[in-house]
Amino acid sequence: MRSSLIFFAFFVSGIFAGLSGLLPDGFDFNRFGNYALYLLMFLAGVSIGSDKDSWRVLATHNYKIVWVPVSIVVGTMTGSALVAAILPSLTLRETMAVGAGFGYYSLSSVFITQLHSQSLGVVALLSNIFREVATLLATPLLVGYFGNLAGIASGGATAMDTTLPVISRYSGQSYAVVAVFSGIVLTILVPFLVTFILTV
Amino acid sequence: MITIIIVLSAGVLTGFLLIGRPVWHRYNNKLLNLAIYGMLFLLGISVGTNKELIGNLGKIGYESVAISIASIAGSVLFSTFVFRFLFKQNAK
Known part of the structure; x- marks a missing residue:
């Protein structure tokens, strides 16, 4: 939660810096071009690859646990696709790309800004932050109604870190491993899936 | 790509x-x-x-919330099937 506040604070202070009028109008984010994105992708890749604990968790589980992230991907894509059907202002590709952040707002918003547009990047930032906050607040309720996987499903990629405490408290310690596994799989998937959806 | x-x-x-x-x-x-x-x-x-973006922040806000709520609802729904068929039996 603390780190999400820091990320959000950087974004908000950027808005105020922009609103202050000290900067020229129509500041172009894309001036930094693809190289900033490539650098970011490379760093994100290294971060994923060099996490020894992640590989260990991924390697030591039975087939059942794999269905957890699979169901979250299917559910998230179905849900966000429905939004495109209801809201005429967004296309299927756009809502699915935002959904494919799975709560990992920092990386997904920057990727989407670079690959698509600033406005969709902002939607991705807000939507994925909201997914994390909603999970923190609603997990007790969701677990009560839908069972022990509900908090993990709601948290998406955040289930491995920021929403893990609330998940393990309400679903039980034994589900913490499931949460970390599912969160890792989804975190790794975010950059690939967002890119795939926006460029295919 | x-x-x-x-x-x-x-x-x-x-x-x-x-x-x-x-x-x-x-x-x-x-x-x-x-x-x-x-x-x-x-x-x-x-x-x-x-x-233009600043003027649209309200619209962007509700689009964002709509996508997150739909994503959470879909994920919870599908994970419930996985829970019922694979995890719950296991606990019995």
């Missing part, structure tokens, strides 16, 4: 080769966070200087 996937995969491979050097892992994560801080700040600036 192919370039991006290659860059990402090269990163994952590089990271994999750096396992066992925790210092590198730590530095990389710091660098990644700094890069994201910087880019979110720049994204903020471009939003702040873009009057």
Whole structure:
């Protein structure tokens, strides 16, 4: 939660810096071009690859646990696709790309800004932050109604870190491993899936 | 698209080769966070200087909430099937 506040604070202070009028109008984010994105992708890749604990968790589980992230991907894509059907202002590709952040707002918003547009990047930032906050607040309720996987499903990629405490408290310690596994799989998937959806 | 996937995969491979050097892992994560801080700040600036975007923040807000609620609902629904068929029986 603390780190999400820091990320959000950087974004908000950027808005105020922009609103202050000290900067020229129509500041172009894309001036930094693809190289900033490539650098970011490379760093994100290294971060994923060099996490020894992640590989260990991924390697030591039975087939059942794999269905957890699979169901979250299917559910998230179905849900966000429905939004495109209801809201005429967004296309299927756009809502699915935002959904494919799975709560990992920092990386997904920057990727989407670079690959698509600033406005969709902002939607991705807000939507994925909201997914994390909603999970923190609603997990007790969701677990009560839908069972022990509900908090993990709601948290998406955040289930491995920021929403893990609330998940393990309400679903039980034994589900913490499931949460970390599912969160890792989804975190790794975010950059690939967002890119795939926006460029295919 | 192919370039991006290659860059990402090269990163994952590089990271994999750096396992066992925790210092590198730590530095990389710091660098990644700094890069994201910087880019979110720049994204903020471009939003702040873009009057059309600022005027649309309300609309952007409810679109965002709609996507997150639909994503959560879909995920919870599908995970309930997995829970009922694979996890619950296990607990009995």
